[in-house]
Amino acid sequence: MKPxxxxxxxxxxxxxxxxxxxxxxxxxxxxxxIARGETLALVGESGSGKTMTAHAIMRLLPPPARxxxxxxxxxxRAEGEIDLTALRDKAPVLRRVRGGLxxxxxxxxxxxxxxxxxVGNQVMEAIRVHRDLDRADARRRTLAMLEKVGIPxxxxxxxxxxxxxxxGLRQRAIIAMALVCRPELLIADEPTAALDxxxxxxxxxxxRAFQREIGCSVLLITHDFGIVAHVADRVAVLHLGExxxxxxxxxxxxRPRHPYTRALLSAQPGRRTRTG
Amino acid sequence: xxxAVQPLLSVRGLCKSFPPSSRGFFRPRxxxxxxxxxxxxxxxAGETLGLVGESGAGKTTLARCLLRVFPPSAGQALFRLPGGRIVxxxxxxxxxxxxxxxxxQMVFQDPFGSLNPRMTVREIVGEPLAVHGLARGTERDDRVxxxxxxxxxxxxWRSRYPHAFSGGQRQRIAIARALIMRPSxxxxxxxxxxxxxxxxxxxxxxxxxLKHEFRLTYxxxxxxxxxxxxxxxxxAVMRRGRIVELAPTAQIFAAPARAYTRILLSxxxxxxxxxxxxxxxxxxxxxxDAQDGP
Numbered sequence: 001m002k003p004x005x006x007x008x009x010x011x012x013x014x015x016x017x018x019x020x021x022x023x024x025x026x027x028x029x030x031x032x033x034i035a036r037g038e039t040l041a042l043v044g045e046s047g048s049g050k051t052m053t054a055h056a057i058m059r060l061l062p063p064p065a066r067x068x069x070x071x072x073x074x075x076x077r078a079e080g081e082i083d084l085t086a087l088r089d090k091a092p093v094l095r096r097v098r099g100g101l102x103x104x105x106x107x108x109x110x111x112x113x114x115x116x117x118x119v120g121n122q123v124m125e126a127i128r129v130h131r132d133l134d135r136a137d138a139r140r141r142t143l144a145m146l147e148k149v150g151i152p153x154x155x156x157x158x159x160x161x162x163x164x165x166x167x168g169l170r171q172r173a174i175i176a177m178a179l180v181c182r183p184e185l186l187i188a189d190e191p192t193a194a195l196d197x198x199x200x201x202x203x204x205x206x207x208r209a210f211q212r213e214i215g216c217s218v219l220l221i222t223h224d225f226g227i228v229a230h231v232a233d234r235v236a237v238l239h240l241g242e243x244x245x246x247x248x249x250x251x252x253x254x255r256p257r258h259p260y261t262r263a264l265l266s267a268q269p270g271r272r273t274r275t276g
Numbered sequence: 277x278x279x280a281v282q283p284l285l286s287v288r289g290l291c292k293s294f295p296p297s298s299r300g301f302f303r304p305r306x307x308x309x310x311x312x313x314x315x316x317x318x319x320x321a322g323e324t325l326g327l328v329g330e331s332g333a334g335k336t337t338l339a340r341c342l343l344r345v346f347p348p349s350a351g352q353a354l355f356r357l358p359g360g361r362i363v364x365x366x367x368x369x370x371x372x373x374x375x376x377x378x379x380x381q382m383v384f385q386d387p388f389g390s391l392n393p394r395m396t397v398r399e400i401v402g403e404p405l406a407v408h409g410l411a412r413g414t415e416r417d418d419r420v421x422x423x424x425x426x427x428x429x430x431x432x433w434r435s436r437y438p439h440a441f442s443g444g445q446r447q448r449i450a451i452a453r454a455l456i457m458r459p460s461x462x463x464x465x466x467x468x469x470x471x472x473x474x475x476x477x478x479x480x481x482x483x484x485x486l487k488h489e490f491r492l493t494y495x496x497x498x499x500x501x502x503x504x505x506x507x508x509x510x511x512a513v514m515r516r517g518r519i520v521e522l523a524p525t526a527q528i529f530a531a532p533a534r535a536y537t538r539i540l541l542s543x544x545x546x547x548x549x550x551x552x553x554x555x556x557x558x559x560x561x562x563x564x565d566a567q568d569g570p
Contacts, residue, residue: 045472150558167331196330196499198557201543205555223473226502226545230553250549267477268502268547 005075006033007217008057008185013070013085015049015056015241026052026065027241034185039211039218041232041249043225043264049241050221054187057219058098059084076101076184100130103178105207107190109170113162119173120146120158123180130181141180149176149206168199175206182214189221204231225268229253237261282356283318284461284493285342290315290351290366292334292341311337312348313517321356321460324487324494326508326525328501328540334517335497339463341366342495343382344373355380358460378408381454385466387446391438397424398434401453408457423452426489428482444475448482455490465497480507501544505529513537535564 015027027049034040042050055061057072072084079093079101087094103126106112113122124142127133133141139158146154149172162170171191178186188207192200204227211218220232228235228249235253236246237260245258256262292312312334319325327335341348342365353365355376363376381404384390391400402420405411411419421431427448438446447467454462464483468476484507486492496508504511505525512522513536521534532538539561542554554560 045474197501197543198330198540198561201545201553201555202558204545204553208555224545225547226553229547229549230545253547253549264474265547267474 004036006035007038007075008034008219009071009073009075010053010057011071011073013053013056013072014068015052015061015065016068017065019064025241027056030070030238030241030243032236032243032246034217034219036184036217037211037215038234039220039232041220041222041228041235042238043222043228043235044238045223045264047240048238050238051189052241053238054104054189054219054221057084057187058102058104059087059089059094060098074101074185078184096130099126099178099183100181101183102185102187103181103183104187104189105171105174105178105191107193109167109174109194110162112174113170115162118159118161119165119170120160123173123177126177126180142176145176145180146173149173149179150202151176167195168203171195171199171203172206175203175210179210179214179216183216185217185219186211187219187221190223191220192227193222200227207231225253225265237264284321284323284356285319285495286352286354287318287342288316288352288354290338290341290353291349292337292346293349310517312341315351315514315517315519317512317519317522319461319493319495321493322487322491323510324496324508326504326511327495327497327514328499328504328511329514330499330540332516333514335499335514336465337517338514339382339465339495339497343377343380343463344368355461374408378404378457379459380461380463381457381459382463382465383447383450383454383467385469387443387450387470388438390450391446393438396435396437397429397441397449400438400449401434401456404453404457419456420452423456424449426455426486427452442475443471444479447471447479451479451482451486455486458490459492461493461495463495463497466499467496468503469498469500476503483507501541513540536561539564 011031013027013030016023017026018024030053032040042053044050056067067085070085074082074084076082079096082093082097120142123145124138127138127141143154143158146157151157151169151172165173192203195203207218208231222228232249234247235249236243239260245252245261252261256265290312291314293308293310295308315338329335340346342353344365348366351366354362355365356362357379368376398420401423402416405416405419420434424431424434429445429448441449468479471479480503487494498504508525510522510524511528512519515536521532521537528537532541539557543557545553
């Protein structure tokens with residue numbers, strides 16, 4: 001049997017910022033792929049290009065950043081093969097990709113939600129844009145989703161504004177928003193960086209449970225190797241816009257080959273394992 | 277040595293409650309909020325005590341009570357000055373407080389928010405000297421240069437503004453500012469939380485060096501248990517304004533006595549894939565609440 005194509009293939013991606021001549025390379029020949037149902041962690045420090053990669057996949061790069069080389073191909077079950085790099089900015093298929101096939105959880109739970117719309121309406125908007133449901137049905141699904149991500153008393157919380165919820169609940173609402181359309185790929189950009197340890201564990205557990213339920217792949221962006229160890233199947237280490245090392249999680253953690261990976265791992269405070 | 281016998285800081289029954297919000301938006305009107313609830317501990321000279329807990333546990337409020345950002349509602353915080361005189365930080369007058377402040381300094385979490393963008397590094401680091409009228413002119417400038425050197429920054433950089441520095445460098449500037457008064461107690465409130473891990477490791481290393489060089493005592497407020505394990509001698513675990521457990525670091529990590537501490541530790545993702553991570557902390561905390569009452 002022919003092995004199934006990976007869900008996402010990023011091949012030789014190059015992103016530059018600025019005008020030709022004075023341009024700086026933000027990503028250099030970045031390649032990786034994500035299989036169906038798999039979690040790939042993209043690890044690196046600030047400025048290494050993790051978020052830039054995620055935004056390139058979503059075609060959300062802010063000008064003057066632009067893709068100059070490489071391909072990003074999504075092998076969608078629902079829509080077939082889509083070359084994301086070839087799409088025009090306003091291509092209709094891009095609307096189906098964003099929030100439909102691929103959705104994203106951002107780091108800051110406060111800035112990712114609109115402060116002037118209720119939490120319920122924001123989750124419902126995702127359904128209304130991507131699914132042909134009437135208001136009542138969409139509302140029912142939203143309530144069910146809020147309940148599922150662990151927001152108690154969802155009927156009341158539906159009408160809350162983001163500032164009325166704690167950080168943990170806000171992040172749950174964002175997860176509800178990202179997963180309510182059952183995407184094939186979830187991009188989680190430091191989803192727990194702003195949260196307490198105990199909340200972090202719950203949020204990561206929630207993402208994992210959903211991943212199993214709907215069978216989506218996850219691209220997890222993080223700088224925490226502890227999270228990587230417990231959530232990711234494979235890891236790609238980014239340094240100054242380049243993937244310096246990638247492989248199975250256990251191999252990277254226990255037998256890092258690249259000096260940068262080793263340096264990152266040894267900087268992890270309270271590291272209880274020894275390499276080698 | 278006298279130092280070993282008498283603690284540098286001895287906190288007894290410290291409480292801080294905040295009056296109910298006038299608008300009653302989050303909490304029902306009429307009840308005050310007990311942020312710090314009957315906290316007692318001692319801090320020996322030369323020790324590093326970690327104060328850990330979730331957000332809202334009262335860590336920062338406790339630290340701020342000790343610095344008298346606001347006065348505690350009850351309790352004592354007996355602080356031993358370098359001369360041996362003991363003052364109660366919870367009760368001293370504003371004027372006396374100014375003479376005590378040089379000995380208790382603080383480093384804040386956000387190096388972008390804690391440095392005035394319109395002041396040069398020279399002004400920022402030299403400000404404590406100016407406030408206390410201690411050194412002026414070239415003497416002040418020399419002390420600023422010296423303080424910068426001690427934290428690993430080039431003294432030549434002192435006419436630059438904070439925007440010219442990275443997060444790690446800014447945190448070094450904040451440390452230089454705290455150190456210039458030669459304090460005996462340094463309160464570090466999530467001082468490395470906003471830094472990249474490799475930078476965090478460097479700043480932690482710097483803090484260890486400075487501790488020995490200046491015989492400092494640290495109160496290290498953090499939610500990062502990995503950092504605690506690296507640098508603290510003892511750890512106090514706070515929850516809902518109270519210290520639920522206080523023990524030597526090795527003991528906290530190897531044999532935590534309290535259920536809450538165990539749950540907190542189980543939520544730490546270890547970089548060892550064989551150490552399991554507990555994703556069900558939410559349920560366990562709920563069970564704990566059901567047992568203990570809120």
